[in-house]
Amino acid sequence: MTSMIPAGDFRTSYRADTTIFPSRGSRLAMLAGLALLCAAPVVFGRYEMGLLIAIGYSAIAALGLNILVGFTGQISIGHAAFFGFGAFSSALLVEHHVPVPIAIWGAGLMTAAVGLVFGAPAARLKGLYLAIATLAAQFILEDFFAHARWFSGGVAGRVTEPYELFGFRFDREETFFYVVLAHVVVLFVAAANLMRTRDGRALVAVRDHYLSAEMMGINLAYYRTLSFGIASFYAGVAGALYAHYLLFVSVEAFNILYSIQFLAMIIIGGLGSVMGSMMGAAFMVLLPEVVQAGADLLAGGAIDRALRLGASISFLREMAIGAAIILFLIFEPDGLAHRWKMIKAYWKLYPFSH
Amino acid sequence: MDATLLLQLVLNGLIVGALYGVVAMSFVLIYKASQVVNFAQGEFLLVGAWVCWWLLTTWQVPFWAGFLVTLAFMTLFGVLLQVVVLRPLIGEPVISVIMATVGLSIFFQALMKWMFGVFAQPFPPIFETERVRVLGLEVQSVYLASLGVSAFIMLGFWWFFTYSKHGLAMRATAFDQQVAQSLGVSVPRVFAMSWAISAVVSAVAGVVVGVVNGVSSALSFYGIKVFPAVIVGGLDSVVGAVLGGLIVGVLENVAQYVDAEWLNWGNMYQIAPFYALIAILLVKPYGLFGTRNIERV
Numbered sequence: 001m002t003s004m005i006p007a008g009d010f011r012t013s014y015r016a017d018t019t020i021f022p023s024r025g026s027r028l029a030m031l032a033g034l035a036l037l038c039a040a041p042v043v044f045g046r047y048e049m050g051l052l053i054a055i056g057y058s059a060i061a062a063l064g065l066n067i068l069v070g071f072t073g074q075i076s077i078g079h080a081a082f083f084g085f086g087a088f089s090s091a092l093l094v095e096h097h098v099p100v101p102i103a104i105w106g107a108g109l110m111t112a113a114v115g116l117v118f119g120a121p122a123a124r125l126k127g128l129y130l131a132i133a134t135l136a137a138q139f140i141l142e143d144f145f146a147h148a149r150w151f152s153g154g155v156a157g158r159v160t161e162p163y164e165l166f167g168f169r170f171d172r173e174e175t176f177f178y179v180v181l182a183h184v185v186v187l188f189v190a191a192a193n194l195m196r197t198r199d200g201r202a203l204v205a206v207r208d209h210y211l212s213a214e215m216m217g218i219n220l221a222y223y224r225t226l227s228f229g230i231a232s233f234y235a236g237v238a239g240a241l242y243a244h245y246l247l248f249v250s251v252e253a254f255n256i257l258y259s260i261q262f263l264a265m266i267i268i269g270g271l272g273s274v275m276g277s278m279m280g281a282a283f284m285v286l287l288p289e290v291v292q293a294g295a296d297l298l299a300g301g302a303i304d305r306a307l308r309l310g311a312s313i314s315f316l317r318e319m320a321i322g323a324a325i326i327l328f329l330i331f332e333p334d335g336l337a338h339r340w341k342m343i344k345a346y347w348k349l350y351p352f353s354h
Numbered sequence: 355m356d357a358t359l360l361l362q363l364v365l366n367g368l369i370v371g372a373l374y375g376v377v378a379m380s381f382v383l384i385y386k387a388s389q390v391v392n393f394a395q396g397e398f399l400l401v402g403a404w405v406c407w408w409l410l411t412t413w414q415v416p417f418w419a420g421f422l423v424t425l426a427f428m429t430l431f432g433v434l435l436q437v438v439v440l441r442p443l444i445g446e447p448v449i450s451v452i453m454a455t456v457g458l459s460i461f462f463q464a465l466m467k468w469m470f471g472v473f474a475q476p477f478p479p480i481f482e483t484e485r486v487r488v489l490g491l492e493v494q495s496v497y498l499a500s501l502g503v504s505a506f507i508m509l510g511f512w513w514f515f516t517y518s519k520h521g522l523a524m525r526a527t528a529f530d531q532q533v534a535q536s537l538g539v540s541v542p543r544v545f546a547m548s549w550a551i552s553a554v555v556s557a558v559a560g561v562v563v564g565v566v567n568g569v570s571s572a573l574s575f576y577g578i579k580v581f582p583a584v585i586v587g588g589l590d591s592v593v594g595a596v597l598g599g600l601i602v603g604v605l606e607n608v609a610q611y612v613d614a615e616w617l618n619w620g621n622m623y624q625i626a627p628f629y630a631l632i633a634i635l636l637v638k639p640y641g642l643f644g645t646r647n648i649e650r651v
Contacts, residue, residue, distance in 0.1 A: 124639065128391045319461050
């Protein structure tokens, strides 16, 4: 295999067509990118590392949602509730003396089980009916968090322990970053590989034309429920990482706005794109920072005083989220991943792009 | 549980439920005409109520004038949303359209909080509030007035869709867009009109709630309560929406009472309708009056 992609399709085997990295160059680029990320704590301060960690666990949750929405064509407006369920489950497991590294995956499994319960309607429903069912799941789970004291600690929330492996505590941004990075790599490779298997192709077939898929012998109910389970698993692991990063889980965090942010991540990143989930997560985590920076830039000026920018920064952030969703849907419906592909395609044929 | 209390709960439920019914009706209107599931329905109530409140308090406009200006504004608002945001998305997958309305919902919720603050603001007193006795129960006259307004809107809807030319054009479009188009119905105009009517009717409901309970961001929760109502009634049935609204209104009041007395499960007033929603989706996903969707290849 050469390091450059030839201009044209010269693949001769099915294996070559479904490979994750089309060339040695792309594999090397990925490894180099990972190496650069590993060096990030040297360059960045605590605050920036916190942002990178947020991008990491958001990307895991967004990837799960993308498997559900982007690959299987189901809609979920309750992803944050599953994310929260994972956070509380992990804290609960740790309280019962399960080591944190195991508790994180255990939380994923517990969340997957709950996801399968709420995914049961998904076997029959699709499109907007499912959207409404998951909206109900969001409110029911939120209510459950607020009232099940044995599970979530009630209104007081739940305190949990930092990540600890072989006696080393990952309790600072600089160290916990590596924990998140490891989980991101494992789960992203798993998702990319899922799409190369029969199950992954079955999910895509269900999305593209479920009647044809059923005629090809794909069990619709099984695959719809399965994708719900996988999505909940990813959300659970992401939530657990969130819990062991903040060391405190509060009930109010997992509201519908957070669910919508996850949906915004995959729409902005690109539906049905593994790397798009990462780009979308980065976009949504950095968007409030950009809004904040913009407000800081205007601080003290006439505009700031007239519009009360400083005091209403949280509303401005919410507005930015809403506006970003709408603008991307209208002007870039395929998301950042598509734009990235276009840029690559342009340079592939440069200077003969037409 | 004694009969008077039960009757009181049911009556409260019907009063709130009638408003849910009105909002659900305008939700179904948009869904039928343009196949858009509008997650921003609650924001119509919110925007309408805040605009009316702003006219009445800041500009000291008399109620009738402020109300009319609000309605005119909401007509424009509905048309603008349809033309600017929803029209480019015609033909896109369901998820895109849903997400666009979700985006609108967040945007306007935050915008209203930014412009008017997060605290509930009372309307300047418009009607004399007094207690009236109905069937041996004490009811505030505002609540009766709100019930009256709801009934009036429902009658208006019925007239509009049975006798008026525009209403018939909208029903024709909902039935089959191509046939309606070939008979000379302007489909883009029908889409815009359905959004305008829906916005105006929801805004009326918003003003009613605002007059009774004060204006706050809690108004947008009506847009969420619409979903249990329309799922109970069937997504594409106007009658079903009204009935669904009434059922949800009664259900949440009774559920809250039952919970407070015996179960203590939590916030049943808000959550009970969603349990009902999941149950109905599992048993009868097309609701009481909805059209069963038969798919052919």
